[in-house]
Amino acid sequence: MKNIQDIQILFIRNLKKTFKSPWWMIGLAQPILYLLLYMPLLKNIGGTAALSIAQIAQIFVPGMLVIMGISNLFAGFGFIPEIRTGYIARLLVSPVSRTAIMASLILNQLVSFGMQAIVLTFIAFILGLRVTFLGLALTFILILLIGASMSALSYVISIGTKNETGLATIVNTIYLPVMLLSGILLPISLAPDWLKKLAHINPFYYAVEATRSLFLGHYGDRVVLEGFAVMIVFIILFSWIAVRSLKNMTT
Amino acid sequence: MSKNLILQTKNLKKTFITKKQKSKIIVEAVKGVNLEVFKGEIFGFLGPNGAGKTTTLNMLTTLTQPTEGDAKVVGLDLLKDAKQIRHHIGYVSQAGGSDVSANAFENLVMQARLFGVSKVEAANRADELIERFQMKEFALRLASSYSGGQKRRLDLALGIIHNPDIVFLDEPTTGLDPQSRAYFWDEIKKINKEGMTIFLTTHYLEEADQLCDRLSIIDHGEIVATGTNDALKKEIGRESIIIGMESITDIQKAKDLLGKFAYVNDQYVDNLSLVLYLEEAEKHLFEILQILDKENFTLQTIALAKPSLDDVFLQKTGRSLREGKEK
Numbered sequence: 001m002k003n004i005q006d007i008q009i010l011f012i013r014n015l016k017k018t019f020k021s022p023w024w025m026i027g028l029a030q031p032i033l034y035l036l037l038y039m040p041l042l043k044n045i046g047g048t049a050a051l052s053i054a055q056i057a058q059i060f061v062p063g064m065l066v067i068m069g070i071s072n073l074f075a076g077f078g079f080i081p082e083i084r085t086g087y088i089a090r091l092l093v094s095p096v097s098r099t100a101i102m103a104s105l106i107l108n109q110l111v112s113f114g115m116q117a118i119v120l121t122f123i124a125f126i127l128g129l130r131v132t133f134l135g136l137a138l139t140f141i142l143i144l145l146i147g148a149s150m151s152a153l154s155y156v157i158s159i160g161t162k163n164e165t166g167l168a169t170i171v172n173t174i175y176l177p178v179m180l181l182s183g184i185l186l187p188i189s190l191a192p193d194w195l196k197k198l199a200h201i202n203p204f205y206y207a208v209e210a211t212r213s214l215f216l217g218h219y220g221d222r223v224v225l226e227g228f229a230v231m232i233v234f235i236i237l238f239s240w241i242a243v244r245s246l247k248n249m250t251t
Numbered sequence: 252m253s254k255n256l257i258l259q260t261k262n263l264k265k266t267f268i269t270k271k272q273k274s275k276i277i278v279e280a281v282k283g284v285n286l287e288v289f290k291g292e293i294f295g296f297l298g299p300n301g302a303g304k305t306t307t308l309n310m311l312t313t314l315t316q317p318t319e320g321d322a323k324v325v326g327l328d329l330l331k332d333a334k335q336i337r338h339h340i341g342y343v344s345q346a347g348g349s350d351v352s353a354n355a356f357e358n359l360v361m362q363a364r365l366f367g368v369s370k371v372e373a374a375n376r377a378d379e380l381i382e383r384f385q386m387k388e389f390a391l392r393l394a395s396s397y398s399g400g401q402k403r404r405l406d407l408a409l410g411i412i413h414n415p416d417i418v419f420l421d422e423p424t425t426g427l428d429p430q431s432r433a434y435f436w437d438e439i440k441k442i443n444k445e446g447m448t449i450f451l452t453t454h455y456l457e458e459a460d461q462l463c464d465r466l467s468i469i470d471h472g473e474i475v476a477t478g479t480n481d482a483l484k485k486e487i488g489r490e491s492i493i494i495g496m497e498s499i500t501d502i503q504k505a506k507d508l509l510g511k512f513a514y515v516n517d518q519y520v521d522n523l524s525l526v527l528y529l530e531e532a533e534k535h536l537f538e539i540l541q542i543l544d545k546e547n548f549t550l551q552t553i554a555l556a557k558p559s560l561d562d563v564f565l566q567k568t569g570r571s572l573r574e575g576k577e578k
Contacts, residue, residue, distance in 0.1 A: 085349070086344040089348060250314075
């Protein structure tokens with residue numbers, strides 16, 4: 001009970017902070033740029049027969065949603081200054097549980113991310129994307145799991161490095177290969193064999209494949225199950241590590 | 252734990268393992284610290300930067316687990332009852348801890364709410380503290396716009412809004428101008444008078460001297476001395492009277508004359524002045540002046556010197572706290 005109330009108090013405070021600064025709007029602009037400036041490039045990818053924008057969207061939007069989920073790795077950039085001002089230490093010395101502190105941070109991150117994802121999907125709809133409600137709902141659950149586990153990981157790295165430069169270096173090192181090897185920008189089926197094999201060790205490959213299947217209405221595909229399984233393992237693992245690192249945090 | 256103790260540590264240790272070029276380096280930040288803090292006192296933890304003050308404080312405020320040793324805080328076991336301890340302690344870190352994205356009022360209300368206080372009561376307490384620490388004119392402005400002194404007032408208010416039994420202040424006046432520092436010393440004394448025990452770390456001798464009832468001196472992770480300010484000074488320091496005269500012959504004569512008195516423990520000549528060491532310099536000052544006057548000595552200067560905490564530190568560690576003078 002105390003935990004839920006604490007999460008609520010901290011969550012509301014985090015939301016206020018997020019929407020007080022104008023930066024969150026720039027976060028919204030990014031997916032729009034991808035849709036408008038990148039998606040048209042894919043038009044002729046299928047060879048002679050040009051794909052319709054609706055067909056492209058069906059392949060591209062799921063990958064885009066996953067990429068945005070992974071971008072939550074940058075969540076720590078808002079968190080490190082809070083360590084530096086002593087704000088986090090103040091919470092840690094109060095009766096608030098470490099779990100509540102971490103949960104309120106992740107939830108806040110999910111609100112910003114969820115809004116971005118909704119805007120992206122909405123614009124894609126206007127451009128001609130068609131997807132079933134169930135497919136979209138399951139996709140959103142999956143990408144929120146990605147967003148939550150990646151922000152948890154980002155907080156772990158932030159607590160470890162305590163400076164933005166260190167966080168940037170580590171996050172970029174993870175981000176680029178993960179993105180290239182997941183078939184987000186283009187389906188991995190276009191890749192040579194060795195690259196396909198390499199992609200299979202990337203956990204996010206399964207998430208991208210799962211969301212694509214969901215968008216096509218193939219709910220029972222094995223990849224859907226694999227995608228969810230990987231992300232459930234991720235969220236349990238990273239949120240556990242995140243709470244632990246708060247417990248052992250030195251200030 | 253005795254009834255009057257609010258905090259007691261036994262052999263508290265903290266070691267960090269850092270890796271440098273593949274070899275592990277073990278850093279002993281705190282090497283077995285024993286502390287006793289009594290209810291209602293202002294206890295000072297004096298030492299240079301990097302001596303282990305903050306690490307000790309992090310352990311006592313449940314932020315980090317000790318590597319070894321035991322401690323009791325507000326009667327509870329530090330290792331087993333950390334959660335309960337957090338209800339009864341206040342903490343103001345060196346960085347402060349205020350949320351710069353909110354104003355003072357919002358900061359205070361949230362802090363009170365986290366201690367389980369109702370919304371109405373939280374707002375009442377926030378108003379009280381805003382009044383008390385004269386924060387009214389800036390209480391509704393974002394904390395990011397506060398001056399150093401204003402921010403420090405908010406930090407202190409955040410540390411005590413839940414009426415803790417003991418409040419830990421880590422370097423409470425570092426970086427403040429002398430005026431703000433004096434203001435804080437007064438406020439800390441007032442809070443203490445109202446019944447709150449204060450545990451503060453500092454590397455300012457003046458702060459330890461003016462504010463603290465008792466103190467422990469820490470250096471390189473070890474406690475080198477503990478006691479009341481006066482006791483510490485007495486233990487090492489002898490008070491002295493320094494007399495300046497015009498000629499070296501006069502000084503020699505005065506030295507022979509004063510050497511006959513039992514209360515003069517020791518004396519030496521330094522250029523054109525005579526330094527006398529005695530137990531209670533103030534008490535004998537007038538008498539010494541009378542004696543010298545009777546014998547028609549002409550004094551140029553006269554000074555009375557008391558041992559400072561710096562002398563204590565110098566004696567215990569071989570170094571001075573002031574700008575790293577060597578002994």
